[in-house]
Amino acid sequence: MGDPKGFMxxxxxxxxxxxxxxxxxNHEEHIEVLPEETxxxxxxxxxxxxxxxxxxxxxxxxxxxxxxxxxxxxxxxEALKALHATNNFPEFxxxxxxxxxxxxxxxxxxxxxxxxxxxxVSIVDKGFAEGWIKPLVxxxxxxxxxxxxxGGPAGLAAAQQLNRAGHLVTVFEKNDRAGGLLMYGIxxxxxxxxxxxxxxxxxxxxxxxxxxxxxxxxxxxxxxxxGAYDAVIIATGAEAGRDLPVPGRQLDGxxxxxxxxxxxxxxxxxxADLAALHDKKQKIWAEGKKVIVIGGGDTGSDCIGTSxxxxxxxxxxFELMPASPDKRPTNNPWPQWxxxxxxxxxxxxxxxxxxxxxxxxxxxxxxxxxxxxxGLKTIDLxxxxxxxxxxxxxxxxxxxxxxxxxxGFTGPRKNGLLEQVGVALDERGNVKTDGTTRMxxxxxxxxxxxxxxxxxxxxxxxxxxxxxxxxxxxYLAKQTSLLPKVRIExxxx
Numbered sequence: 001m002g003d004p005k006g007f008m009x010x011x012x013x014x015x016x017x018x019x020x021x022x023x024x025x026n027h028e029e030h031i032e033v034l035p036e037e038t039x040x041x042x043x044x045x046x047x048x049x050x051x052x053x054x055x056x057x058x059x060x061x062x063x064x065x066x067x068x069x070x071x072x073x074x075x076x077x078e079a080l081k082a083l084h085a086t087n088n089f090p091e092f093x094x095x096x097x098x099x100x101x102x103x104x105x106x107x108x109x110x111x112x113x114x115x116x117x118x119x120x121v122s123i124v125d126k127g128f129a130e131g132w133i134k135p136l137v138x139x140x141x142x143x144x145x146x147x148x149x150x151g152g153p154a155g156l157a158a159a160q161q162l163n164r165a166g167h168l169v170t171v172f173e174k175n176d177r178a179g180g181l182l183m184y185g186i187x188x189x190x191x192x193x194x195x196x197x198x199x200x201x202x203x204x205x206x207x208x209x210x211x212x213x214x215x216x217x218x219x220x221x222x223x224x225x226x227g228a229y230d231a232v233i234i235a236t237g238a239e240a241g242r243d244l245p246v247p248g249r250q251l252d253g254x255x256x257x258x259x260x261x262x263x264x265x266x267x268x269x270x271x272a273d274l275a276a277l278h279d280k281k282q283k284i285w286a287e288g289k290k291v292i293v294i295g296g297g298d299t300g301s302d303c304i305g306t307s308x309x310x311x312x313x314x315x316x317x318f319e320l321m322p323a324s325p326d327k328r329p330t331n332n333p334w335p336q337w338x339x340x341x342x343x344x345x346x347x348x349x350x351x352x353x354x355x356x357x358x359x360x361x362x363x364x365x366x367x368x369x370x371x372x373x374x375g376l377k378t379i380d381l382x383x384x385x386x387x388x389x390x391x392x393x394x395x396x397x398x399x400x401x402x403x404x405x406x407x408g409f410t411g412p413r414k415n416g417l418l419e420q421v422g423v424a425l426d427e428r429g430n431v432k433t434d435g436t437t438r439m440x441x442x443x444x445x446x447x448x449x450x451x452x453x454x455x456x457x458x459x460x461x462x463x464x465x466x467x468x469x470x471x472x473x474x475y476l477a478k479q480t481s482l483l484p485k486v487r488i489e490x491x492x493x
Contacts, residue, residue, distance in 0.1 A: 002072040006044030012112035013042055017345050020352040024308055027188040027268050029095070030345065039122045042115045043071040049106045053335045054116060057104025059463040060086045060093075061487035064101060064116055071119050080127040083120065086484070088157045088462055089199055091128070092182055094121025095191050097459045098298075104335035128198070135205035142166040144476045147229040149216050149417065152180020153458050154449025155235035156200070157465025158472070159208045161483055165473045169208045170229075174215035175277060180237055182458070184262035184277065187302050189309070189345075193269060217417030226421075231444050231472050234431055235465065236417065238409040238450035244294065248366030253373035257299045257406035260284045264306045287311035290399050292376065294318045294363060295406030298344075303404045305346030308353065315350050316398070317357040320407075322383045362390065366403065375399045409455040421445060430454050438471040446472055 003009075015031045017023065023030040034042075046068035054064045063082045070079035083090050094117055105113035127133045144167045148155045151173035159169045177183050179196045204210060216225055225232065241256040243249070263274040263284055275283045286307035293303045296319030307315050324341045332339050347357060360381040368374045380394035411429035412418060418431065424441035426432040431440055431447035438446050448468035449461040463486045473481035 002069050003044040006041075006072070007047050007107055007111070007114075010041055010045055012045070012115060013038060014115050014118060017348070020345075020349045023189070023345065024349055027264075027309055029192055030189050034118070034122075036122075039118060040072050040074060043068045043119050045107065045114050046072075047107055051106075053104040053106055054101040054114070057335055057337075058101040059457070059460045059486075060466075062086050062101065062120075067123060068114065068116070068119055071123065076123060076126050076130075077132055079119075079123045080132055083123050087120075088160050088466070089153065090120050090124040091195055091199065092153065092191065093459050093462065094124060095195075096186055097457060100337050100457075100459075103337050106335075109334050133202070135202050136164065137206055138164055138166045140166050141168060142476070144168065144230045145170070145228070146231045146233065146472060146476075147172060147225055148233045148235055149225075150180065150235035150237060150449070150451070151175075151178030151200075151210065152235060152237050152449060153182060153461040154237075154451075154465040154468075155180070155233065156203060157462045158233055158235060158448055158469040159465075160203055160206070161466055161469030162472060163203075163206055163208050165469070165481070165483055167473070167476065171208060171210050172214045172216050172220075172225075173210060173212050174218070176212050178210055178212070184265055185258060185299070185302070187261065187306050188265060188268045189305060190302070193265060215416075217420050218415060222417065222420035226445075230476055231446065233468055233472065234412075234417070234421070234423070234440070234445065234447040234451050235449045235468075236412050236451045238411050238430070238455045239413045240410045240429075241405060242407040242410050244363060244405055244407065246363060246365050248368060248373070248376070251366050251368040251373040252371055253368070253401060254366055254403045255284050255405065257293075257295070257303050257404050260286075260404055261299075261302055261306060264310065284402070285310055286315075286402055288313060289401035291315045291402045291404065292318060292398060292400040293404045293406055295408065296321070296357060296359075297406065297408065299408070300404075300406035301344040301346040303406050304350050304355075305344075307402075307404075308346070308349050312402075315353070315355045316400075317347065317350065317355065318361045318363065318378065319357060319359045320362060320381070320388070321359065322381075323357075323359040360388075362388065364395070373400060373403055376403065409450070411454060412451040423447070428454055436471075437475070438468045439475070444475070446475075 018030045048065045052065050067079040067082040099117040101116045102113045146167050146169050148159050148171045151171050159171050163169045178200045182196045262277050266274045275281045287310050291307045291312045293300050328338050361378050365377045378396050380391040381388040424432045431452050433447050446468050448464040467486040470481045470483040
């Protein structure tokens with residue numbers, strides 16, 4: 001603990017967003033960069049608690065007090081080693097993780113919490129800038145071959161861990177680039193794709209093989225995979241979007257968020273064929289349109305910010321649930337994740353343009369002309385009993401040229417792979433695995449990430465990838481793995 005009184009001498013200073021009008025001019029990352037002196041001062045606020053609840057709040061069990069102290073002391077290289085000890089991709093989590101660690105910070109009980117996320121991203125960014133992060137090629141090979149189906153954060157974390165254990169790892173990715181939602185879901189202004197590609201290039205340099213445009217179960221049958229590898233990990237994510245089965249759903253202009261967001265990211269890459277990943281090769285663009293986004297989570301926020309940057313005439317957001325309170329309710333105490341009102345940068349941008357978030361609103365019908373959506377009908381909901389009850393006489397009609405469904409995801413897609421493998425599913429439609437070994441009902445086939453646990457955070461995906469890698473290593477070696485075990489708390493904050 002570098003400065004025992006740091007938390008008393010200094011107030012929290014987190015990076016601020018650039019002004020909304022400036023942010024909307026481009027797709028660049030839009031958070032200010034603080035000087036090193038400020039970052040080190042903020043790190044001094046860490047109290048090095050006897051029981052560091054921040055570590056429990058983090059699904060990866062990051063060594064937060066350790067690298068906070070090292071940052072304060074200016075020992076950046078040592079801080080990077082401590083950070084990478086538990087987190088394969090801190091440049092991702094440091095940008096897009098909602099930071100449950102900060103919600104569990106002990107200082108946060110009666111003061112603003114430590115800026116943990118700021119220190120995390122500052123450490124890894126300095127590591128890349130100084131050239132400290134280099135490919136780590138294993139010194140030996142076991143000869144065992146592992147196939148990982150899915151190149152998102154869970155699959156990539158598992159690949160890196162297993163490669164370090166000396167196994168020969170092949171990642172099969174159905175798209176033309178790896179990264180999953182890191183590459184094709186999260187917008188550029190939150191996470192520049194060059195940063196994603198930089199890490200993937202490092203993984204390839206470490207000896208991991210990537211096979212793109214390879215959709216196991218669709219373009220390649222499972223039979224061609226199962227006999228060629230000693231173990232297989234299913235890390236396909238939870239891509240099945242929650243639909244809205246109301247009259248008019250079939251109208252052109254009503255799309256899932258994940259039909260829309262990848263096209264903007266492809267445009268920012270400079271790709272010629274923006275609709276390459278769309279099932280019908282249909283271009284979906286918000287320019288000159290009245291956009292309604294249904295769903296108030298992170299994906300909905302991403303649709304809002306992307307629509308505004310594409311030049312939408314107006315953007316409006318609908319949320320089924322009621323608005324969250326401004327302060328923690330009594331049934332949501334520290335160190336749990338605080339269920340309070342948060343305004344994302346995209347919602348702030350929408351509000352600066354006159355758009356609003358409408359809470360407790362249910363969509364009843366889409367209507368249109370000549371097969372294209374022109375609007376929708378809604379009704380207000382009463383949540384006073386804890387369940388949604390429609391309020392008579394509150395029906396409204398809204399104009400819309402583009403409606404984006406961002407209501408979450410229901411699990412992995414059932415489009416060939418899971419059926420061909422024959423794995424058992426749990427009650428939510430995810431791949432069912434043994435709680436200890438992470439193996440599915442099929443011998444030698446494991447699962448990790450959203451495909452196993454359902455829609456979740458990137459930090460959970462990395463934790464899942466690290467843990468399944470350890471389990472696979474033990475399965476292949478028939479002995480205790482030397483890969484680190486992820487310390488997953490029984491009580492999730």
